Amino acid sequence: MFTLKNAAVIGVVFALGACGEQGASENASAESEAAAPKPVAEGPNLGVAVSHEDIAAWDIAIGPDGTNLPPGGASAAEAKDLYIEQCASCHGMDGEGGVADRLVGGIGSLASDMPVKTVGSYWPYATTLFDFIRRAMPLNAPQSLTDDQVYGLSAYILFMNGLVAEDQRMDAESLPAVEMPNQAAFFQVYPGNLE
Amino acid sequence: MSKQRDLNTLPAQDLEPVAVGGLLHRRIFLQGGGLAAAAFAAPGLAPGIARAESLDVPAWTKNPEGYFTGYGAPSRFEADVQRGPIGDQNPLYASGPGGIRAPIHALEGMITPNGLHFEITHNGIPDIDPDAHRLVIHGLVDRPLSFSLDALSRYPMTSRISFVECAGNSGALVRPTAVPGNAQTLHGLVSCAEWTGVSLAVLLAEAGVDPKAKWLLAEAADPSSVSRSIPIEKAMDDVMIALYQNGERIRPSNGYPMRLLVPGYQGNMNVKWLRQLKLTEAPMQTRYETSRYSLLLDGGRVAQYKFQLDAKSVIVRPSPGMGMRGPGLYEISGIAWSGAGKVRKVEVSADGGQSWAEAALSEPVLSKALTRFRMPWRWDGGPAVLQSRVTDESGYEQPTREKLIAERGQKNFYHCNCITSWAVDAEGGVAHVYA
Numbered sequence: 001m002f003t004l005k006n007a008a009v010i011g012v013v014f015a016l017g018a019c020g021e022q023g024a025s026e027n028a029s030a031e032s033e034a035a036a037p038k039p040v041a042e043g044p045n046l047g048v049a050v051s052h053e054d055i056a057a058w059d060i061a062i063g064p065d066g067t068n069l070p071p072g073g074a075s076a077a078e079a080k081d082l083y084i085e086q087c088a089s090c091h092g093m094d095g096e097g098g099v100a101d102r103l104v105g106g107i108g109s110l111a112s113d114m115p116v117k118t119v120g121s122y123w124p125y126a127t128t129l130f131d132f133i134r135r136a137m138p139l140n141a142p143q144s145l146t147d148d149q150v151y152g153l154s155a156y157i158l159f160m161n162g163l164v165a166e167d168q169r170m171d172a173e174s175l176p177a178v179e180m181p182n183q184a185a186f187f188q189v190y191p192g193n194l195e
Numbered sequence: 196m197s198k199q200r201d202l203n204t205l206p207a208q209d210l211e212p213v214a215v216g217g218l219l220h221r222r223i224f225l226q227g228g229g230l231a232a233a234a235f236a237a238p239g240l241a242p243g244i245a246r247a248e249s250l251d252v253p254a255w256t257k258n259p260e261g262y263f264t265g266y267g268a269p270s271r272f273e274a275d276v277q278r279g280p281i282g283d284q285n286p287l288y289a290s291g292p293g294g295i296r297a298p299i300h301a302l303e304g305m306i307t308p309n310g311l312h313f314e315i316t317h318n319g320i321p322d323i324d325p326d327a328h329r330l331v332i333h334g335l336v337d338r339p340l341s342f343s344l345d346a347l348s349r350y351p352m353t354s355r356i357s358f359v360e361c362a363g364n365s366g367a368l369v370r371p372t373a374v375p376g377n378a379q380t381l382h383g384l385v386s387c388a389e390w391t392g393v394s395l396a397v398l399l400a401e402a403g404v405d406p407k408a409k410w411l412l413a414e415a416a417d418p419s420s421v422s423r424s425i426p427i428e429k430a431m432d433d434v435m436i437a438l439y440q441n442g443e444r445i446r447p448s449n450g451y452p453m454r455l456l457v458p459g460y461q462g463n464m465n466v467k468w469l470r471q472l473k474l475t476e477a478p479m480q481t482r483y484e485t486s487r488y489s490l491l492l493d494g495g496r497v498a499q500y501k502f503q504l505d506a507k508s509v510i511v512r513p514s515p516g517m518g519m520r521g522p523g524l525y526e527i528s529g530i531a532w533s534g535a536g537k538v539r540k541v542e543v544s545a546d547g548g549q550s551w552a553e554a555a556l557s558e559p560v561l562s563k564a565l566t567r568f569r570m571p572w573r574w575d576g577g578p579a580v581l582q583s584r585v586t587d588e589s590g591y592e593q594p595t596r597e598k599l600i601a602e603r604g605q606k607n608f609y610h611c612n613c614i615t616s617w618a619v620d621a622e623g624g625v626a627h628v629y630a
Binding site: 044052055064117122123124125139143185186188 | 343
């Protein structure tokens with residue numbers, strides 16, 4: 001059932017069939033203390049409850065603080081062969097780029113007239129590397145790598161950029177702790193607009 | 196009784212130029228078709244004086260051979276109205292990442308036909324079985340929920356006409372020299388459709404939003420699992436789970452069976468093939484909101500989470516490849532839009548921005564939708580530089596290229612909304628220039 005608890009969170013309820021935003025019902029006064037931007041139509045409540053277990057395979061987004069990183073880990077040294085096998089044909093043997101993005105180098109170049117944007121020079125968070133590789137790489141077989149392999153490839157790309165040691169294991173603790181050189185350059189425009 | 200009048204009866208001021216270069220007052224559009232027709236005739240001649248060729252009864256009048264089809268297609272004579280791929284790496288019929296631009300120079304009105312809507316994909320177009328597809332809302336909610344398409348189809352629907360624009364549209368204009376493009380290749384990553392679906396606020400109410408939730412992560416079911424963080428205020432405001440585009444189910448290339456519509460924000464945020472929304476306390480710093488769709492400014496600073504697409508306009512006729520055929524009266528036609536709301540006015544210049552005249556806006560003028568503008572122009576056959584400049588209802592005015600570059604530098608091509616210049620030469624050819 002749609003409850004007044006919901007309404008307090010979202011806003012004012014009005015009956016299905018009411019016309020547009022002019023249809024605020026008598027519930028409006030009961031919920032007037034809620035700072036509701038807009039009335040919300042009532043739906044038929046057909047959502048089916050899902051558990052965390054149900055959606056585990058989909059719930060793969062990693063927060064910049066490492067939230068949701070899975071168990072496991074690997075070092076750059078362990079992943080070198082995997083990089084050559086799975087990544088080098090598009091990103092270059094040394095991450096220099098090819099048909100796909102350059103991954104390595106350019107650190108300190110962004111303020112110059114010839115900025116080189118790479119994972120090392122531009123990306124603000126190392127966690128994004130794990131998140132993106134796991135969900136989208138390799139291009140011809142996304143979501144085919146194991147978590148250990150994704151940790152290893154993240155480590156290898158960071159190693160090629162001189163940001164971690166070759167034998168440094170990347171895992172749920174160490175990956176979010178990697179200091180990305182360009183992080184401080186990022187600033188959030190929203191809710192402003194950069195006009 | 197005909198209301199048509201010839202030029203001899205027009206009030207003199209109606210055909211007086213309102214800006215240098217032969218721009219006429221938009222008033223001529225407001226006084227009925229006859230007056231406009233008269234104004235568009237050759238100077239000094241009454242309407243209809245040009246002599247038609249002798250007319251035979253054509254074959255298509257004599258041969259009743261046409262037939263019904265289950266799903267219509269354009270005339271075979273319109274076969275050159277096509278979307279065009281971006282660059283050499285993304286040819287037609289290739290899979291993988293790529294994009295394709297709408298032929299905005301060949302379209303009229305405000306609606307983009309579904310088969311011509313621009314597309315960007317980050318790893319191909321998934322072939323989604325609508326019965327097996329699910330939309331999950333989870334994270335900071337009271338009740339994580341899963342919705343089938345069948346279930347969503349029973350919810351109250353809303354419709355709105357909204358543009359979608361790639362944040363990289365028009366990005367070539369930051370280059371040091373003007374690339375020899377046309378309206379489609381320079382500005383074709385924008386389209387406008389009527390979208391129909393379920394207000395996201397309704398589904399969020401059903402799931403119960405935890406007050407700690409300030410953002411939500413929208414994720415696609417494509418092979419790139421594109422994900423973008425969206426502020427909860429926007430989600431509550433006007434975001435829609437769109438199921439229909441211009442009256443029919445959204446096509447696979449535009450997100451079948453459901454996509455997010457985030458009016459006025461970066462196109463990439465209108466996540467196609469939407470499969471989950473995870474409510475979070477903070478933005479998730481995904482690849483498509485860090486490495487991509489962020490703005491590298493002079494000095495090395497990076498502007499991130501600039502969502503709103505600011506006001507832009509472009510003349511599509513005339514434009515490169517759509518030139519003039521001799522001196523006389525023409526209608527300049529173009530499109531304007533703003534992620535901040537409605538278009539308030541569009542001005543047109545024929546002298547490279549020295550003087551401006553206000554164009555007529557075709558109704559309806561809708562918030563965050565393409566708006567068609569029109570301007571009568573008597574071309575004298577000499578060189579001209581055509582520009583358009585939009586002001587939206589917030590009072591924001593489309594910047595010159597110089598102003599935009601002065602503010603943001605040239606290391607970033609996203610959110611490029613500066614004024615475009617089309618140079619008209621004495622032969623009637625039109626070319627992209629910097630003026």
